[in-house]
Amino acid sequence: MALRFIAKDPESREDQCPSVWVDESTNDIVxxxxxxxxxxxxxCERVGSIPDTEGVVRLPARMVDALRRACDVADGTAVR
Structure with missing residues (x-):
């Protein structure tokens, strides 16, 4: 597996950074x-249960651009 790093939250401490990657073999967003x-x-559980193999995480709104870039990488529309 090769993860392509997209971005870290620029306002978080170095050891506590929300981050976004794209798995280059599956195009999954991590x-x-x-x-x-x-x-x-x-x-979240009002929509459905959260299985033991899944989790809910929170990203700050300032990470929206990183998620957009990850989506562009995953669907092949990113400009290199």
């Missing part, structure tokens, strides 16, 4: 984020 609080998890 994110590192903050654990959500209980009310966020509860709200």
């Amino acid at each position: 994110v590192q984020g903050w654990w959500p609080d209980a009310s966020t998890v509860e709200e």
Whole structure:
């Protein structure tokens, strides 16, 4: 597996950075984020359960551009 790094949250401390990658073999988007609080998890569970093999993470809104770039890389529309 080769992860292509897209971006880190520029406002987080070095050791606690939400980040975004794209898996170059599958084009899956991989994110590192903050654990959500209980009310966020509860709200997510209103749509459906969260299996043990899945998780909910929170990214700051300032990471929207990084997610857009990751989507462009994943669908092949990114300009290199």
